[in-house]
Amino acid sequence: MVDKMFEAFEGRVNSMSVPNLHPDFTARFHHFGENSNIQDGGQIYCPEGVYIGKNVSIRAHYYFNIVTEDIETYPKIIIGDGCTSNPGFIISATNYVELGPHVEIDSNVFISDTGHHFRPVDNLALSQGIGANRNRVYIGEGTSIGEGAVIIGNLRIGKGSIVRPHSFVECDIPDYCIVAGTPARIMQVYDPESGNWIDVKNEEEANKRISIRRLQPLMSICLPTYNRAANLDHCLHAILTQVGNNELVEVIVSDNASTDATPQVVAKYREQYRNLMYFRNEENIGADRNIFQVMFKGAGKFIKLQGDDDYQIEGTLLPLLNVLQKHGDCGVVHVNVHNNDGQVYLNEGLPHFLAATSIMSTFITGTILRREDLLRVDTPEHFLDSSFNQMYIQYAILQHNPRFCIINRSMYRFAANDPSGYNFGNVVFRSYQSILNYFLGNGLSEQDIRIDKHLVLYNKIIPWFHDIIQNRKKTNTDGFEDIFSQFYKDEPYFEQALQWIRSIRASVSAS
Template sequence: MSTHISPDLIAKLHRFGNNNSIHNGGEFHFPERIAIDNSIYMSAPYTLYAGSPYLDEEKNPVIVIRDGCHINMGLQIMAKHLVQLERNVLIAPNVIISDWINVPVAAAQEKSVHFSSKGIIIGEGSWIGTNAKILGQVKIGTGSVVKPNSIVYDNVPDYCVVAGCPASIVQLYDSTSNQWLDIATKEEADKILTSRKLQPLLSICIPTYNRANCLDACLNSIFSQVPNNDLIEVIVSDNASTDSTAKVAKRYCELYPNLKYVRNTENIGGDRNILAAMQLGSGKFIKLQGDDDFFVDNTIQPLLHVLYQQQDCGIIFVNVLSGDGAIVIGEGMNSYLAATSFYATFITSLVFRREELQQIADPQKFISSSYNQLYLQYGILELNPRLCIMNCSMFTYAGMASEVYNYGGAIIRGYLTILEHYVGKGLSEDAFNSEKKFSLFNYVLPGFRAIVAGTTLSDLTSFEETYVEFYQNESYFEEGLSIINSIRPWSPRQQ
């Protein structure tokens, strides 16, 4: 812990995180109602006035500063109900933030003061310019900018720039053109804001069936990071669940207008429900999300940043095996196969550009393979070979058992048939043959061993026959067959 304020003062705060650098020389009024999270820099002088215990009996913090905020000298915060700085907010010098309506700090102790009913939220990644004032009942949207010397009395949407007194929108991010557009009138701003809702930057599409508890955790992992962000829509495609899935989804719909819930009238099968979820999305990018896969905190905004930077990529693949944060740009099916291998079947790693997705003539061509999503990825790369690999440990997993499927039919027949379909259409025969061998010894046979041992659940009917059908002409056929027989002795004559 790195800090300049005294341990005695730290002990009085509602909470105080790690790796903070809070300079001495500031004022904390009612520190028990001030919460400071992690990795925060605050330069003196500053005044944090957290209401008065004589005004109400609440014990919750009314000033909350989230992780990664950087605050320059001269900040004054006066909070009665709540002033909350979300993660990575940047505050320039001499900023005043008060949820008491247009009241100077010195007047805070006057009992006749009026104050707002909800307080102030400053969205993640926002920047507040020098000498700016934010007053009253205000929400500053995610990624927005308040220009110097501005006075904000009203809500500021996500991803915009405001200026003036009172502040008004002067620039807006347009997800359709991927540009920041100058704004001259309120009508222009309203038009772009409406357009962003019609085509957000990202649709997170969640196919689900009878996993109400998992869906609850999945949705919470999204909306706890990006509540009502108009660059994101969330789609839930319910495959006629018989549990409380509908109740969970509708509860979130009441809270978040950017969530759309659709329930199939009958169970259409897992693969078709995955495709149905994707086709419901209207975003520029379509991201699949398993209902039992949960976003790690503070990962959705970095994903949005990658989408903003790489909007010409047909496929963005989240490599969860590496957390080094690298962004790797590549081109073509061979490059993609080398980077993703069998992990391209993991739906939660997949982000598709919708423009190319809609151009695939027969999106259900391999719908019975268990890996139709693999076919769609390579179909997009045939249309647009540019791709992005995002190394990020972005998800945690509930580890729910998947539907029982025929193991050999999916992992051998389905996987190899789809890849072979693209040989000569962008995928080289050498790349295909290399992956055929690699997947056998690194995924197929280890998975077969786990199923026989009972550690995972799948149908092994005709596994050996499928192996023979697809591998009998390969030089390593006998080696693979020997491993199979060591796991579960088999002879064609027994069948």
């Protein structure tokens, strides 16, 4: 055991001691991403046609060959962000070979978009020319390619799939499938409902499993929208370019009778993505009711709400799917965008959820609900006109399924539209406190609520108020001081906080 540990350590040291390609050479690449490392000791023909993403790691020895040097069609080889490969990796590209982000390549893997003619048996294949010059190979994000595998032809390997060692792949592989053999066939299909890989005997059974998976994906992204066509365009692009036609994800847009180009924006994406659905209300039913309506249209194991002006950062959706797959028993999943340390942790109970999320449980884009538990809530519309009904639903779910998951990750960019359509003081004081008090004695104690009441005021509400006033946003703050006094007059810090609030408004008025 000690000898093996030493050998493994020595191997790592030797690997780390191999120098990387000289910067003069990497400068010739079509693109060479930051923090990428390609060890010296391989061969790359025509680096001008090779694109290397960020955080790529390629170990020697390797061989990248661009068969046809046509600079007008560069790049021909694309290695996506975060890809890794072990020694013996070979790519031969006549037209196009792309590895999506975070593909793992084991030792001695060969990938090519074409082969050679071999019709005259009396001539060497190498002298007979290539078999095709328009083929494309695409390997989806998060796929793992086993040792000694061969991938060749005009094909697509889906996201999150696994190619077993020494397999020969010559045709398409759907998302989230395990293949093996020569030629490779589907051996297992991922089932989002159980969270398991299910054995399949043949192609017919595999297709049946995949069809069932489309009916109940792992996640439904439910997107209410109204008259924000430009925001929606950006939002859908950020989502769909990551998940593509992924059977594990459906995207549902609920249009609240928009009068702008919203229908045309959705139609553009529906031409390409079959997992995008569109519903349009005959009349504007209000933001709260549109949010409520769309969450019940999803068929996924998890329902994820999404603001139309919150844009998913590249490379964050598939890791999110991985978290949901691992923690499929959680009733609520919360994305904590204010902490980007990447940690994922579990806990149970309303008091712990309140301490972990506070008023950020009202942030719809950070809200993910297990559909099974959502459907068990007796009165999901109880606080429907509060602007915070989604917060109430999370607490109601945790009453019968106390397990929740917190994901610390900044997953979104924000359009920074001014909050409008409601009174700020009314929602952050009256709505928020009313929902917490609803659960007083039913999961939350008076002490739980009073601790949060103090923290949320100083950590969130007053800073938000200051931002609104200082930057003269359109958000309605009429009566803010009066509503604050109504809900905080009995707190020992009331006078101090009231003076602070008044000074914020006075300082801006004076300027």
